[in-house]
Amino acid sequence: MKEVYLDYAATAPIDLDVKQAVDEANEKYFGNASSLHTIGQRAKGQMEQARETIARYINAAEANEVYFTSGGTESDNWAIKGIALAQMEKGKHIITSAIEHHAVLHACEFMEKMGFEVTYLPVARDGSVRIADLKAAIREDTILITIMAANNEIGTIQPIKEIGEIARKRGILFHTDAVQALGSMPLDVQAMQIDLMSISAHKVYGPKGVGAMYIKKGTEIENLMHGGAHELRRRAGTNNVPGIVGFGKAVELLKQNEAVYVAHYTQMRDYLRDRIENELDEVILNGHQEKRLPNNLNVSFAYVEGEALLLSLDMEGICVSTGSACSSGSLKPSHVIEALGLDENYLHGTVRFTVGRQTTKEDIDYTVDRLKSVIARLRSMSPLYKDSKNS
Amino acid sequence: MDYSEKVIQHFREPHNVGVLEEANAFGKVGSPACGDKTEMYLKIEDGIIKEAKFMTFGCAAAIASSSVATDLLKGMTIEEAKALKNEQVIKELGGLPEAKIHCSVMVEEAVRAALEDYEARQK
Numbered sequence: 306m307k308e309v310y311l312d313y314a315a316t317a318p319i320d321l322d323v324k325q326a327v328d329e330a331n332e333k334y335f336g337n338a339s340s341l342h343t344i345g346q347r348a349k350g351q352m353e354q355a356r357e358t359i360a361r362y363i364n365a366a367e368a369n370e371v372y373f374t375s376g377g378t379e380s381d382n383w384a385i386k387g388i389a390l391a392q393m394e395k396g397k398h399i400i401t402s403a404i405e406h407h408a409v410l411h412a413c414e415f416m417e418k419m420g421f422e423v424t425y426l427p428v429a430r431d432g433s434v435r436i437a438d439l440k441a442a443i444r445e446d447t448i449l450i451t452i453m454a455a456n457n458e459i460g461t462i463q464p465i466k467e468i469g470e471i472a473r474k475r476g477i478l479f480h481t482d483a484v485q486a487l488g489s490m491p492l493d494v495q496a497m498q499i500d501l502m503s504i505s506a507h508k509v510y511g512p513k514g515v516g517a518m519y520i521k522k523g524t525e526i527e528n529l530m531h532g533g534a535h536e537l538r539r540r541a542g543t544n545n546v547p548g549i550v551g552f553g554k555a556v557e558l559l560k561q562n563e564a565v566y567v568a569h570y571t572q573m574r575d576y577l578r579d580r581i582e583n584e585l586d587e588v589i590l591n592g593h594q595e596k597r598l599p600n601n602l603n604v605s606f607a608y609v610e611g612e613a614l615l616l617s618l619d620m621e622g623i624c625v626s627t628g629s630a631c632s633s634g635s636l637k638p639s640h641v642i643e644a645l646g647l648d649e650n651y652l653h654g655t656v657r658f659t660v661g662r663q664t665t666k667e668d669i670d671y672t673v674d675r676l677k678s679v680i681a682r683l684r685s686m687s688p689l690y691k692d693s694k695n696s
Numbered sequence: 697m698d699y700s701e702k703v704i705q706h707f708r709e710p711h712n713v714g715v716l717e718e719a720n721a722f723g724k725v726g727s728p729a730c731g732d733k734t735e736m737y738l739k740i741e742d743g744i745i746k747e748a749k750f751m752t753f754g755c756a757a758a759i760a761s762s763s764v765a766t767d768l769l770k771g772m773t774i775e776e777a778k779a780l781k782n783e784q785v786i787k788e789l790g791g792l793p794e795a796k797i798h799c800s801v802m803v804e805e806a807v808r809a810a811l812e813d814y815e816a817r818q819k
Binding site: 608609610612613616620637638649650652653685686687688689690691 | 697707708710713715724727728729731732733734735751752753754755756758759
């Protein structure tokens with residue numbers, strides 16, 4: 306059976322050049338980057354090259370502002386807990402949004418348990434944080450603003466440059482979770498006045514289990530990991546050199562080809578969007594329609610349930626994800642979909658399609674053709690659809 | 697989702713889907729806001745369920761539970777149908793994941809609602 310992968314935002318397959326770099330590092334650069342001997346230093350050299358590549362790509366002032374971690378989740382946790390603990394003398398208030406990734410939200414909830422206060426900014430119907438809401442939420446004791454660069458479910462890009470400017474002016478640290486944004490939109494930590502930024506390799510066709518955090522020089526942050534002098538004494542643990550080398554290679558590819566990748570994502574995504582809009586009734590496109598990630602299409606189909614839709618597509622070999630209800634075992638839609646305030650008939654029928662470098666026009670054609678019959682079948686069973694036609 | 701073969705089968709090709717025009721018992725449970733809704737249509741003659749159909753908005757477990765329940769109902773007496781429990785539906789499906797038990801409960805409730813409707817009509 307044909308297989309179509311449209312869940313690149315969940316994870317992307319490793320790029321073959323990246324894989325080659327990882328394989329080579331596993332063989333040639335197996336040394337512990339903390340070891341003083343030649344083999345250790347050889348590994349360290351490779352790691353520092355990757356750090357340099359990533360630092361340049363995000364326009365960090367210095368390579369040493371990039372700290373390698375195990376991935377986006379660790380970076381998010383480190384940013385929130387590390388800043389909260391280091392800055393608690395100044396204040397105990399954190400601002401975030403209602404539609405952050407759980408790595409941010411759950412870390413914030415944890416800090417609430419530890420006696421911090423957190424403001425969760427609501428979002429507009431298109432998923433954007435409103436600057437006025439942010440300004441109104443800032444208090445004397447606000448120590449951290451953490452707002453994602455772009456949303457993983459609905460693709461909306463947040464006004465992080467404006468947020469960075471406000472935060473810097475008020476002397477508040479600004480962290481952004483840029484895990485989904487990396488490789489799909491420009492990220493310039495200096496121009497955007499970002500103090501901390503989380504990124505991850507596997508979303509950009511790199512290996513899994515490696516990520517990084519940008520920390521602006523001079524930022525006071527507590528460590529999460531203790532046990533060694535790695536990463537300038539800020540993140541203990543033997544460095545995952547092959548993973549880091551792979552991350553560096555993945556970012557190098559972005560540097561070289563980002564415009565080509567983005568043009569391809571946009572073309573495939575727009576083609577999918579146009580076909581769905583033209584050939585299916587009663588659908589809503591979620592997220593901001595211009596300020597959005599180029600590879601993301603999030604659609605709510607009225608009168609059908611997301612998990613049934615996902616499973617039906619999976620039976621046709623099409624892999625997507627859903628922000629819907631029953632799939633997670635609860636009857637609630639995801640916190641992101643819930644924050645959008647959709648009509649109840651659309652609330653539970655949300656599917657996220659994310660295209661990637663390997664996506665072809667044939668993939669999209671196949672997907673839309675199957676999607677049409679799947680939707681028709683599920684609607685033919687749906688009492689909500691029947692009632693809508695009778696009324 | 698960790699579904700049994702039987703659930704997948706019934707989800708893929710559910711039995712007894714549709715509106716039963718000649719139904720004399722009708723029950724509905726759930727709402728769009730809840731994420732699932734089932735309508736149960738029964739035709740009862742001489743105390744026996746002659747025909748059963750359903751319409752369901754919900755996940756694969758909800759659809760498969762409705763399909764199996766309508767199969768089970770056909771030929772049952774009213775008393776037997778009243779005693780139909782979600783556990784029986786689950787057993788017939790070869791099990792349901794813990795998080796999906798509520799789907800079979802919804803179907804049980806829809807059957808009960810239909811039987812109550814039937815009794816109300818007889819008065």
